[in-house]
Amino acid sequence: MLLNGHLRVGRLTPDGQQVVVRYIVPGDIFGIAMAIGRDTYPATATAIVESLALAWSSSVWPALVAKYPVLAAGTMQALGNRLQDVQARVVEMSTEEVERRVAHALLRLARQSGRKIEQGIEIDFPITRQDVAEMTGTTLHTVSRILSAWEDRGLVQGGRQRIILTDAHRLFLLAEGQSES
Known part of the structure; x- marks a missing residue:
């Protein structure tokens, strides 16, 4: 979870083109590959200003969400918001x-x-x-x-x-x- 600062999340296409996927602001959960069943991250988060994040090992994710269901709920909300954003951007890219x-x-x-x-x-x-x-x-x-x-x-x-x-x-x-x- 980003506590302070700003991160740019980017991804390289197979032909080497950089794509900015999103920006992470304080309070956002990021790096949640485990939450979507992945053991690798699909993009790279880079601090664009001095930033501070709270992080935990992927291996403790199952125990954390079992002990703190609010973490799982927050992650699901973050994923839902990102899905809505991606859908809006796909429509924009396709039609505008x-x-x-x-x-x-x-x-x-x-x-x-x-x-x-x-x-x-x-x-x-x-x-x-x-x-x-x-x-x-x-x-x-x-x-x-x-x-x-x-x-x-x-x-x-x-x-x-x-x-x-x-x-x-x-x-x-x-x-x-x-x-x-």
């Missing part, structure tokens, strides 16, 4: 234009780790345009072009490993395929 996928990704990150600041909602961990590209199945060039256009329209502000949603409402309308007016 890149601009809408990027908007959905930024809104998802803001909901998960947004911090209200004077300029809007800041994604509260270092995130690059490459990370956004890897999350949305597109290229760095495409994400850079989209975010630059959105900066010009006042939807976001960027910086080195920083994204601020300056007009989350208009970004939401864009993600849903509605007019910004």
Whole structure:
């Protein structure tokens, strides 16, 4: 369980392409391969800022969930939430234009780790345009072009490993395929 910090969970495709699967925030359970009957992890979690996690050996998992059923319930809830997220992302990847996928990704990150600041909602961990590209199945060039256009329209502000949603409402309308007016 992540106690403090942020983790990026990534996976390499067979052709060597990195895909960002999700971000882990404080309070999230991760590394739960045993809970789904696996003895290896399907992805790699990497700390993107200084982080602190509570960990236990996989060999003690059966005894832990037997003694603390709330741990099993929390793990099932985490798996259910991840399944819903994966289903939403599959629909996005299959049916939506890149601009809408990027908007959905930024809104998802803001909901998960947004911090209200004077300029809007800041994604509260270092995130690059490459990370956004890897999350949305597109290229760095495409994400850079989209975010630059959105900066010009006042939807976001960027910086080195920083994204601020300056007009989350208009970004939401864009993600849903509605007019910004």
